[in-house]
Amino acid sequence: MEWHEGWRIVGDPSTGHAKAELLPMPTCAFCGGVGRREIVLNGVTRAGKCRCQRVVDRVALFNIAGIPARHAKCSLESFDQSLPGAKPGWDTAKSWLDRFRPDQEGQGLVLSGEPGRGKTHLMVAVVRELIFRHGVEVRFVEFTHLLSRIREGMDRGDGDATTLTPLVKVPVLAIDELGKGRKTDWELTIIDEIVTRRYNSGGVLLATTNFLFRPYRPEELRQIQQARERGGASLAHGALEQLSDRLGDRVFSRLRETVRFGGVVGEDYRALRSVK
Template structure:
């Protein structure tokens, strides 16, 4: 590893615990003189520089652990914990446009939160919709807002499970988890069973958030027209109110390209 140290005096042998070690006095441009020791992998660096690097690594590991904890608390699937706006592959025009929309939304989330402005990402599977949505969540959570990720089918099943007599939770408690956060990401809309009960629950969640001026990001593999038929044009219209945008992901899936 290269350092800012420079050799200043000749090498000497130092005896420690019965062993001879080669040492020499060197100079660190930041911390001044220090004694370097010859090791099997080369000369040791400035001890203060080493301490700073070790501290920086500890901070990095602590920040990573905190980030993972926050992702788990937001119920983001493990596969997407590391997905950020910075590592999204925008190699074609459509991906670049989608990234710009996501970045602008994340950067101005305070405004989006005040206006209750949401986003809709829909179209071809495997094109990065979830990646971008989780990337937005990373930035929103780091800014101190609350956010939650929910796969629609799982959310519907969680609500319907409260209808059992031995249910451990109530419908109100499950719905509160979806309506309370500053940002909700609803993934895989259209993959649920499509019953009238599910449509009613989903519409209820979206409308409650709409009335509370809380942004929602909706993700679906359905084409625009089919998504409108699934949710109803009233829901789509509300999602686009206040500057909300719909981004169509119509390029090829990236998953097969990496098979």
């Protein structure tokens, strides 16, 4: 459990999601707790939301983001940068965030690396900052869940408006494990549709992937090899497969135009934990 000014995040077992909660705060001195107040600007009086409502709105935004409960503690602060190779991933996430503007179009971020390197932790940390620092609406989805939800919706006869449009319209879409799955023609069509429509509308895409966006550099291969030897981790499934092969050239080239790719090499935390 973590505490911040006015809010905290907990895992909610009943929904399986991370949940933000408002903490008791002293009564607002500006609005007396009503949430609205009159502001006089250049002699004109206007009623508007009081600034104390910002935290209320952001807690609500967090609670529709769909972050799994198991990631409730993931923040930039809680990411262990001391493990070899973990710092570059953290730096990538931090520098992307520092450049983020709420009105930016495209320029998303894809974090690539083997399983267990903390990619999802970093992406959830980014999502949290986008919500609490910038008040941006974000939707977090796991790639395979996303596909099965769309398929179920289509099987029920739901139209585009309920299946795909919400994923296209949300200002920031965060996809965990992009490219995972069987790679059927149907799956490729769906991901093409989402990426292309978001590309056209200027939406920001965040993603993690176990697949490579470029071949490893020799020093990265060395680091991975060393981590494997220390952690006893086996060669991760698909570790050397390219994202372009998983998604097709068309989708991959759209991604290349609209996202920044970052490598998360690091140690395999899960493997390390299991040998301790």
